[in-house]
Amino acid sequence: MDTRQNTDKDKESRIDWGIIFCVLMLALIGLASIYVAASHDSSATSVTRQVASQLVWYVIGIVAIVVIMQFDSEQLWKVAPVTYWLGILLLASVLIFYSRVYYLNTGAKSWFSLFGLTFQPSEVMKPAYILMLGRVIVEHNDKYPLKTIRSDWLLIGKMIGWTIPVAVLLKLQNDFGTMLVFFAILGGMLIVSGITWKIILPSVITVFALGGTALALVIPQSGRRILEHIGFKAYQFNRVDTWLHPSADTSNQGYQLWQSMKAIGSGGIFGTGFNQSHVYVPVRESDMIFSVIGENFGFIGSCVLIFLYFLLIYQMIKVTFETRNVFYAYISTGVIMMILFHVFENVGMSIGLLPLTGIPLPFVSAGGSALIGNMIGIGLIMSMQYHNKSYMFGEDKEFS
Numbered sequence: 001m002d003t004r005q006n007t008d009k010d011k012e013s014r015i016d017w018g019i020i021f022c023v024l025m026l027a028l029i030g031l032a033s034i035y036v037a038a039s040h041d042s043s044a045t046s047v048t049r050q051v052a053s054q055l056v057w058y059v060i061g062i063v064a065i066v067v068i069m070q071f072d073s074e075q076l077w078k079v080a081p082v083t084y085w086l087g088i089l090l091l092a093s094v095l096i097f098y099s100r101v102y103y104l105n106t107g108a109k110s111w112f113s114l115f116g117l118t119f120q121p122s123e124v125m126k127p128a129y130i131l132m133l134g135r136v137i138v139e140h141n142d143k144y145p146l147k148t149i150r151s152d153w154l155l156i157g158k159m160i161g162w163t164i165p166v167a168v169l170l171k172l173q174n175d176f177g178t179m180l181v182f183f184a185i186l187g188g189m190l191i192v193s194g195i196t197w198k199i200i201l202p203s204v205i206t207v208f209a210l211g212g213t214a215l216a217l218v219i220p221q222s223g224r225r226i227l228e229h230i231g232f233k234a235y236q237f238n239r240v241d242t243w244l245h246p247s248a249d250t251s252n253q254g255y256q257l258w259q260s261m262k263a264i265g266s267g268g269i270f271g272t273g274f275n276q277s278h279v280y281v282p283v284r285e286s287d288m289i290f291s292v293i294g295e296n297f298g299f300i301g302s303c304v305l306i307f308l309y310f311l312l313i314y315q316m317i318k319v320t321f322e323t324r325n326v327f328y329a330y331i332s333t334g335v336i337m338m339i340l341f342h343v344f345e346n347v348g349m350s351i352g353l354l355p356l357t358g359i360p361l362p363f364v365s366a367g368g369s370a371l372i373g374n375m376i377g378i379g380l381i382m383s384m385q386y387h388n389k390s391y392m393f394g395e396d397k398e399f400s
Contacts, residue, residue: 022312030364037285057368061375068379072387083128090121091169110173123373130334177357188337243355264294271298290350323384335377
C-alpha cells in the first residue's frame with residue numbers, strides 16, 4: 001500500500017501544475033468569452049450547443065495531453081518521422097476532400113467536414129513538424145560537432161527541405177496565415193539550433209527587407225501586378241488595405257476590424273461588465289475573441305490575459321532548463337514560438353496592429369482543431385518533467 005502511495009506521489013510531483021493552472025485559466029476565459037459571443041449572436045439553444053461543444057474539445061485536449069505525456073524523449077524521437085509524414089498525407093488529402101462550404105466562405109481548401117464535424121489538419125501538423133525539426137537539428141549537430149559555416153548552411157538546407165512540402169501544400173490550400181505560423185516555428189528553431197550569427201543576422205535583415213519591399217509593392221497598382229505574378233491573391237491585398245486604412249471602408253472590407261477596434265475601445269479600463277456587449281463583431285467567438293475580452297473586461301482584463309500567456313511561456317522555459325535535454329529544448333522552442341506567434345498575431349490583428357489572418361487565440365478561441373494542436377504542444381512540454389531525463393540515448397546532452 002505504501003509503495004503504491006509513494007508511486008502516486010512521485011507521479012504527481014512530476015506533473016507541472018503551473019502549466020496546468022495557466023491552461024485552465026485560459027480555458028475558463030475562453031468558455032466565458034464564447035458564452036458572451038454566442039449569447040448576443042445566436043439563439044439560446046445555440047449558445048448551449050457552442051459552449052458544450054467547446055467544453056467537449058477541452059476534454060479531448062486533456063486526454064491528448066495525458067496520452068502525449070506518456071511518451072519520453074526516445075519514443076518521441078522514434079515517432080517524429082511517422083507523425084510528420086502522416087501530417088503531410090492529411091495536408092494532401094484535404095486538397096481533395098475539403099469542405100465545399102468552408103471553401104465558398106473562406107476561399108481556403110483547409111478543412112475536412114464529416115457528419116457535421118470539421119477538422120483542420122494543418123493544426124495537428126504543427127507539433128508533428130516541431131518534432132521532426134527537433135530530430136533533424138539533433139542529428140545534424142551530432143554529426144557535425146565542430147561548427148563551420150558550411151555545416152550551418154547544410155543544417156539550414158535540411159530544415160528548409162522539411163519545410164517545403166508543408167509550405168507547398170498550405171499554398172495550394174490558400175492558407176497563408178497558417179503558413180506564417182510554420183515560418184515562425186522554423187525561425188525560432190533556427191535561432192536556437194547553434195547556427196552562427198554571421199548567418200542568422202544577415203538572414204533576419206533580408207527577411208525584414210523582403211517584407212518591407214512586399215509592403216511597399218502593395219500600395220501602388222504597378223507593384224500589385226508584380227505580386228500577383230508570384231501568387232498573391234485579391235483577398236490578401238484587401239486585408240493589407242484594411243490594415244493600413246481601417247476607417248476607409250468600415251461597411252465592407254474593413255467592417256470586421258473596425259467593429260473589433262470599436263468593441264475593444266468601448267471597454268475602456270475596466271470593461272463594460274460580463275455579458276454586456278454593445279458592439280457587434282463578426283466571427284468574434286473564434287478569430288476575434290480578443291474583442292470580447294477587451295469589451296467585457298477592458299484594459300485590465302486584457303492585461304491579465306496577456307500575463308497568463310507570459311506566465312505559461314515562463315513555465316515552459318523553466319521546465320525545459322530543468323530537464324536539460326537538447327531534443328526537448330528544440331521541441332520546447334517550437335511549441336513556444338507556435339503559441340507566441342498565435343497570441344501576437346491574434347491580439348495584433350484585433351487592435352489593428354497587424355493585418356487580419358484568421359489565426360485563433362490559443363486555448364481561448366472557439367474551435368477544436370487549433371485547440372487540439374495546442375494541447376498536443378502542451379503535452380510535449382509536460383512530458384519533459386514527467387519523465388525528467390537528462391540523457392539522450394544513453395549519453396548526457398546538456399544545453400545552456
